């Protein structure tokens with residue numbers, strides 16, 4: 674499980690000014706939970722995802738991923754934890770530009786599982802069917818539209834069947850039909866036992882979550898569900 678205990682996180686601007694981004698967040702995400710955090714731009718959603726993923730140091734509080742206390746964990750170990758616990762859908766695409774979408778998916782799977790196998794093929798076919806990836810599977814990321822790139826990034830996060838999915842605005846760049854596809858896919862992944870943290874400004878996208886929190890200025894301002 675993921676346990677977030679009274680977490681504070683700040684950014685320091687080049688001039689030295691400290692910008693608070695998270696101000697005392699506490700949240701538990703258990704296996705098979707579906708938690709959404711909604712809030713306007715600048716409320717701290719991406720920071721929360723980065724902190725859980727161990728990509729951003731926190732100023733105060735603790736984040737536990739199972740028994741691991743992230744703040745006390747060395748960088749290499751944090752990367753390992755990130756790789757084995759999380760599939761992360763980032764706002765910016767993390768795809769390798771010189772490789773095709775299929776190669777990018779394969780690398781993500783191999784990094785987690787050592788080699789491709791029948792399970793990889795099954796998951797690839799499943800994701801192709803759910804997201805309509807087939808037509809651009811052999812293209813490199815630079816050839817893709819924003820929506821295609823988003824779908825590819827979602828597939829890359831999910832291909833390795835991670836225990837938890839951290840999704841940061843996964844519907845960005847998508848047309849309404851694709852948003853429906855992604856929403857359904859997340860619901861199915863959750864039904865298969867994956868824990869999901871979805872952060873979004875889109876309350877409609879968050880409506881499938883079992884619990885919904887509202888974030889404002891780095892604080893949980895309401896429990897919407």
Ligand code: ADP
Nearest residue numbers: 684692693694713714715716717718719720721
């Ligand atoms: P959201 O994802 O909800 O849009 P963020 O987590 O990106 O919010 O941002 C939270 C706060 O931190 C905002 O005030 C934002 O301006 C600030 N912030 C985010 N990234 C940086 C950065 N790299 N440097 C300085 N301030 C930042």
